[in-house]
Amino acid sequence: MFDTKKFPGKRTFYKWSAPGVIEIALLADGVPADKLYPLDLERAFKKLDTIKSDIVWWGGGAESQQLIASGEATFGQLWNGRVFALEKDGADVGVSWNQNLTAADVLVVPKGAKNKDAAMKFLAAASSPAGQAKFAEASGYAPINTKAKAEMPADAVKALPDAHVDGQINLDMNYWAEHRDEIATRWYAWQAK
Amino acid sequence: MSVETRQSLPTFRMPAGFNGLLPALVLIVLFFVVPVMALLLRSVTEPEPGLQNYAALLGDGTYARVFFNTFLVASVVTIVTILVAFPVAWMLAIMPSALASIVFGVIILSMWTNLLTRTYAWMVLLQRTGVINRTLMAAGISDQPLPLINNLTGITIGMVYIMLPFMILPLVGTLRAIDPMTLRAAALCGASPFQAFRRILLPLSLPGIAAGGLMVFVMSLGYFVTPALLGGTSNMMLAEMIAQMIQSLLNWGLGSAAAFILLVVTMALYALQLRLVGARRMSGGA
Structure with a gap:
């Protein structure tokens, strides 16, 4: 995701301040999965700076599918259900489950x-x-x-994220609930730069 | 209202024709003035009473950049719109009227098409895998997709296209009122076409340029859809920031304060426009 030489092309990430992008930036920078929280925002944004001009943002699930299907973005971080739907529609896409991030909805x-x-x-x-x-x-x-x-x-069971627990990382929603506003402020300030 | 009162004290009299304005006025008060007042109230009471929202907006580098972006985009759009609109307006002004009305029809027709549809159409044209980039690459003119979208270029193209009618229409009015004999006289006196343009046509068309330009500028300041779809995150404009503050951060106080600042700036510019051009000329009486 962060190696623009090996993987040129635009990558697409979720536009809004939410769990996911900051975590993969830290993982890419060598932070071990069990040491992600508390999030080192300084380090995450520094890492994100290195690919900033190669990012296309998606604002909603449908947009992420459209960007990938049209080739506007070569790859990115998506909700797996959205890729699943693309695959079902016959689009030539695939998932790397390496270090996949999970979160529960309620x-x-x-x-x-x-x-x-x-x-x-x-x-x-x-x-x-x-x-x-x-x-x-x-x-x-x-x-x-x-x-x-x-x-x-x-x-169908094999296609679920549950089949890829190796290296799977759970996003810490409690941490996000506590630091939501602080992260959001920095996130949008960084984006607007 | 128009009954004369025979008092020696100066009395406030409603201007003639006021009764006809009443329905529109009630509508505006109910659905514009009242909500704006509520907005103003929120901006100084949430999360707690005080001016901290305004202090935060004016004292923060990020917000300053968004303000700057907003004015930058509006200025660039206005200038490009003037440059594109002027030749079109001039052609329209000197064209035979039958032909001119067809061209007018095309211009007006574009205004009647849904804004969102037109902006999405630009996305299809401008994106990396879009029509323009594919054509350029197929023709061998460029070997890489040009960055036409998610940046200032994308916003400018999309917005100039939408603003053009608002510039062309007042300009045509002004240009038509210019006596063509003045240009002929200039030529007879030995002026080059450029001199005639610079010293005769341009000064005489200035009221139209000012009227259209300020209208485009003020409309651009508050634009949301086009910059949101064709711009990148680093080109964020005020309207987008306000939406983000309210929808994503649920910070009504800060969002209201930003909206109120935008409103004040817009009103100030409108007042300037009225003073510069005059209300009568603005409404098409040039």
Whole structure:
């Protein structure tokens, strides 16, 4: 990602301040995976400076797919489900799972929601083994219900990030929750430079 | 409102025709003045009462760069627009009117097409794998894709194209009002075409250039879609920064303060425009 001589061409990263880009910059600069947090922002931005003019930013999932599919960017850091969908559509793309980063998403019912019971029923259905199996097969994202894989076709299970736990790194959402504003301010200041 | 009061004290009288303005005025107060006041209020009360949002905006290098970028882009766009629009406006002014109305139609038609569609069309043309770069590379003119997008070049091309009608229309009005005999007289007196342009045509068309130029400049200051899609992160303009502050950082106070600064600058420029050109000329009475 950071070797422009070996891998020329534009690389595409997520435009907004969010977990992911800073982590891979540090990894590329030699920080061991278990020493990522607390994030050394100074070091990360210095590393990012070396490829700044080779970055095309994607602002949303669809844009990341469009940039890769059109060849506008040669490679990048994408949500695996987006690449999965491109592959399904027959685009000539592939994934390197080396040092893949994972994060969990959450389903939320806000306080005082009008149809709380129905929402809770939906959560139960969505997180059930059957619901998660269908979601994982369609999206390429790993199921959160450990029983879901038993209900999925074997080749669909193989396509999940779960099949690539070697060198997999979990993003520290607690750290990000605490330092969100501080990182965001520096992130946008660096981008605008 | 127009009933005369026979008082010796000076009274405030509504100008004639005020009643007709009422519906529009109510609309503007409800949907513009009130929200702007709310914005102003937010900018001095969030997260706590005080002017810290303005201090943060004016004292920070990053924001200063965004302000600078905004004025840079608006200036470049205005200058390029004037340079491109002038010859077009001159041709339109001296063309037979049947032909001119067709050209006018084409110019107006472009304004009626959706802005987002037009900007995306530019993306297709300008990107590295876009029509222009593919053609240039296939023809062997360049061996690498030219950087036409995600930078100032991209913003300028996209915005000049959108702003052109706003420059051409007032210019044509001004140029048509110039007596062609003045140019003939200049030629008879031995002026070269360039001298005639510089000493006759240019000074006489200055009100049109000023009117169109300020309009383009002021519109460019607050532009969002085109710079966001055709510019890079280092060309960020104020409107984009405001969106980022509110959508991504949820910092309503700072975003409101930035929006209010933009509004004040815009109003100041508009006031300058009124003074320079005069309200009557602005509205097309040149």
